Amino acid sequence: MPTLPAKAAPAAASSNSSFFRSFHTPHLLWGRPITVGQGVFHLLLLACLTPWVTPPLALALGLVLAQTIGNPFVAQTKAFTPRLLQFSVVGLGFGMNAHAAVQAGQEGILLTVGSIxxxxxxxxxxxxxxxxxxxxxxxxxxxxxICGGSAIAAIGPVLGAEDDALSVSLGTVFVLNAVALFAFPPIGHALHLSQQQFGLWCAIAIHDTSSVVGAAAAYGSQALEVATTVKLARALWIIPVAFGTAMVFKQKEAKITIPYFILGFIAAMVFNTYAPAYVPAAKALGPFMVRLAKAGLTLTLFFIGAGLSVSVVRSVGGRPYVLGMLLWLTVSIVSLCVICQAEHP
Incomplete structure (x- = not known):
C-alpha cells in the first residue's frame, strides 16, 4: 500500500524506535489513510463486543494498548465514554426489579451517608x-x-477548579478504579462474601460506576443488582455535595450538574417490573437491553483503560496517590467490616 507522510505519534509511543513509528505511519487502505495503530484499536474494539471478553479483560486490553502503541483516538473516546456509560446504566435497569432495588437501597442508605x-x-x-x-x-x-470521575466532573466547575487540579484528581481515581476492578472479586471470593454483601461493598468502596458494575457483574447477577442500585442512589449525593461545595468555597454563581440519566435507570427498572404483566412483548425487551448494556459497559472500560497512558499516571505525582490510596483503603476496610458485622452480629 502507498505510504503517506507520518503524523506525530501519541505520547505513549513517542519512542524514536522505527518499530513504534511504524504503528503511526498512515497507509492507504481502500483509498483512505489508516495507521496500524488505528487498525489494532478497531480489532480490539470488535473483540470487546464478543462474549469472550469480560469487563475486566476489556480494561486490561485498553491498558495494554495505552502503555504500548497508544490510543489513536484519545479525544473521541474521552468524549464518548460518559455517554456510553450512561446508556449502559439505563440499560441495566431493564434487568432489575423495583421492589428488590428499593430493599437494597434501604439497606445501604446508612452506610452510604456515613461513608460519604x-x-x-x-x-x-x-x-x-x-x-x-x-x-x-x-x-x-x-x-x-460519591462516584469517581462523575463526581469530580460535576464538582469541578462548582469549585472553580483549574484544569491541572481536575487532571490530577481524575488520574488518581481512574488508576485506583483499575486496581479495584481486578482486586475486589478475588477478595470477595476469598472472604466468602455473599452476593448481597459483595454488591453492597462494591457500591460503597469502588469509585466509578463503571468499575462497580464491572466488578459486581463478575461476581454474580444478584451482586450486580445490589451494587448498581446502591451506587446510583449514592450518585444522587452529587447534588447536595455540590451545593455544600458552593457554600463552603463561596462560589455563589456555580452551576450544579444533575445526573439525569439516573431517572432513566429508574424508569427502565419500573418498566421491567410492571410492564410485562400488561404487555407480554415487554418480556423480550428486558434481556435484549441488558445484553446491549453489558456490551456498552465492556466498551466503556476498554475506553477508560485506553486513556490511562504512562504520561497520565506519572503526571499525577506521589502525594495525590497517597491521599487517594489512604481514603480508598479506609473506606474499603471500614465498610467491609461494617457489612460483615451486620451479617454476623
Whole structure:
C-alpha cells in the first residue's frame, strides 16, 4: 500500500524506535489513510463486543494498548465514554426489579451517608497533612466518597477548579478504579462474601460506576443488582455535595450538574417490573437491553483503560496517590467490616 507522510505519534509511543513509528505511519487502505495503530484499536474494539471478553479483560486490553502503541483516538473516546456509560446504566435497569432495588437501597442508605461524610472529613485533614491544594483534596475526596470521575466532573466547575487540579484528581481515581476492578472479586471470593454483601461493598468502596458494575457483574447477577442500585442512589449525593461545595468555597454563581440519566435507570427498572404483566412483548425487551448494556459497559472500560497512558499516571505525582490510596483503603476496610458485622452480629 502507498505510504503517506507520518503524523506525530501519541505520547505513549513517542519512542524514536522505527518499530513504534511504524504503528503511526498512515497507509492507504481502500483509498483512505489508516495507521496500524488505528487498525489494532478497531480489532480490539470488535473483540470487546464478543462474549469472550469480560469487563475486566476489556480494561486490561485498553491498558495494554495505552502503555504500548497508544490510543489513536484519545479525544473521541474521552468524549464518548460518559455517554456510553450512561446508556449502559439505563440499560441495566431493564434487568432489575423495583421492589428488590428499593430493599437494597434501604439497606445501604446508612452506610452510604456515613461513608460519604466520613470520607470528606478524613480527606480534608489528610490533605492538609500532605500539603496538597484545597481543590485537589476536595475533588479526590468527592470522587472517593460519591462516584469517581462523575463526581469530580460535576464538582469541578462548582469549585472553580483549574484544569491541572481536575487532571490530577481524575488520574488518581481512574488508576485506583483499575486496581479495584481486578482486586475486589478475588477478595470477595476469598472472604466468602455473599452476593448481597459483595454488591453492597462494591457500591460503597469502588469509585466509578463503571468499575462497580464491572466488578459486581463478575461476581454474580444478584451482586450486580445490589451494587448498581446502591451506587446510583449514592450518585444522587452529587447534588447536595455540590451545593455544600458552593457554600463552603463561596462560589455563589456555580452551576450544579444533575445526573439525569439516573431517572432513566429508574424508569427502565419500573418498566421491567410492571410492564410485562400488561404487555407480554415487554418480556423480550428486558434481556435484549441488558445484553446491549453489558456490551456498552465492556466498551466503556476498554475506553477508560485506553486513556490511562504512562504520561497520565506519572503526571499525577506521589502525594495525590497517597491521599487517594489512604481514603480508598479506609473506606474499603471500614465498610467491609461494617457489612460483615451486620451479617454476623
Amino acid at each position: 461524610f466520613g470520607t470528606l472529613v478524613l480527606g480534608f485533614f489528610a490533605g492538609k497533612w500532605l500539603g496538597l491544594g484545597r481543590h485537589v483534596v476536595h475533588l479526590i475526596s468527592c470522587g472517593t466518597a
